[in-house]
Amino acid sequence: MxxxxxxxxxxxxxxxxxxxxxxxxxxxxxxxxxxxxxxxxxxxxxxxxxxxxxxxxxxxxxxxxxxxxxxxxxxxxxxxxxxxxxxxxxxxxTASEILNDATLYVYYSFDSSSLIDNGPNGINGTSFGNVTFTAGVVNEAARFSSGPYLYHTYSPFYFLGINNHPFSISLWVQPMKNYTESTLVFVHKLSGWCVHFLVINSTGSLKACLWNGGNVILSGPILPLNSWTHIGYTYSAINGIQLYINGTLYSTTGSITFSASGVPMYIILGSDKGFTYCAPGYGSSFTGTMDEFYLYSRELSASEIQTLSNP
Incomplete structure (x- = not known):
């Protein structure tokens, strides 16, 4: 009360x-x-x-x-x-359990060949096309084959629609095709506002993106084909985007604002549903494997990202 x-x-x-x-x-x-x-x-x-x-x-x-x-x-x-x-x-x-309840918004382990949310909120995913499952970094992983993707039938991610609200993304990816533009994490509303938060360009370079009235694009490394890479993406207005590769800080924008949509958002994993024009202006379907996807409604620390990169 x-x-x-x-x-x-x-x-x-x-x-x-x-x-x-x-x-x-x-x-x-x-x-x-x-x-x-x-x-x-x-x-x-x-x-x-x-x-x-x-x-x-x-x-x-x-x-x-x-x-x-x-x-x-x-x-x-x-x-x-x-x-x-x-x-x-x-x-x-405990304090850590309560913090997890409050800020771990969704967690897909993909174990048991499932898109069930293993976090506290029960935001289960839905597959478009035939998302299959294979051996992953931890038990099973989801495999995307240039078409299938994970999406939600409603817009549960309210904090991604709030200006300057902190958030963090953690996941493992394994690209399995010749380098081509492909989407890992796509955030959008029903019409209008949309950003490829994590995307691979035509040379295989990872990009972490945001919108502040214009495109914010932070460059990462070229992701190796057929090998697992851990990606950590954190945002706060003070620190901006911080991009971690295999638990180590790779690059940062410094302080930037986040101009959000003002409404609860949708997330798609593995595709942008053809909305390649959305910031930064390229995307398309991902061919490869994804595992241990976490989304938090706060900025994780470097040590927390390090822990997630060593399951």
Missing amino acids: TRTNRLYCAIYTNGTQGATLMTINTWYHVACVYDMITQTQSVWLNGVLDGSSSATAYQDASGTTTIGAIYNSSSTVCFNGRIDQVRYESIAK
Whole structure:
């Protein structure tokens, strides 16, 4: 619940309030944790500790769970807003687990020949054409053969539509065709705004791209054919795009703005559906294999990228 526009968590008579003033029309990830061993209650906002206090446990035998309202003897107070992805777990989660819940937006392992999201949000992919599966860096990987691709039937990626919002992408790729223009990660809305976030040009050079009112193109290395390469792409307004290859920083733009669309976005892996005119002006279907795709709604650190490059 909220009190005076701050996050508030109460177990019977024990209450803990957050320090951050929340604003309307903004999505927040919120969490309340009670640790019976330390008898500590804490509230978390977007994966960051926002308040904590000592609290004794509420140990009633039964009760009713209500979402979106508070009942008392004389009235009902309803929440005015939107709620999504509500979970109860009978453990006291750690700081790293809460940060992961709050910021790991989607994770495709491609294991068990599946496009299921292995992250916390259940944003499963859909295949256009025959996406097949083969041995990957970790268990199985998805194979794209100049036509098939992974897409979504709705636009779940709200933060990619917000100006200057940080994000990070991590994946393994293995190109398996003579060098040609091909799309790895394509971000778009239904019409208009679209960018090839990660694309390979006709000489095999990797490009990390963005839009700030004009094309932002950061050059990477030539990706070797038939070999696995780990790619890390992070963005924040302060650091701009930082491109990592096999866990090592390869190039950076320095500070740049991100001019987003203003609406939740779609992502396609392995194609641009023919929208080759979108920034930077080239793309097309990818022929090769992809594994361990992660998308975060925050800028990962160099050490976090290094960890992802060593599964």
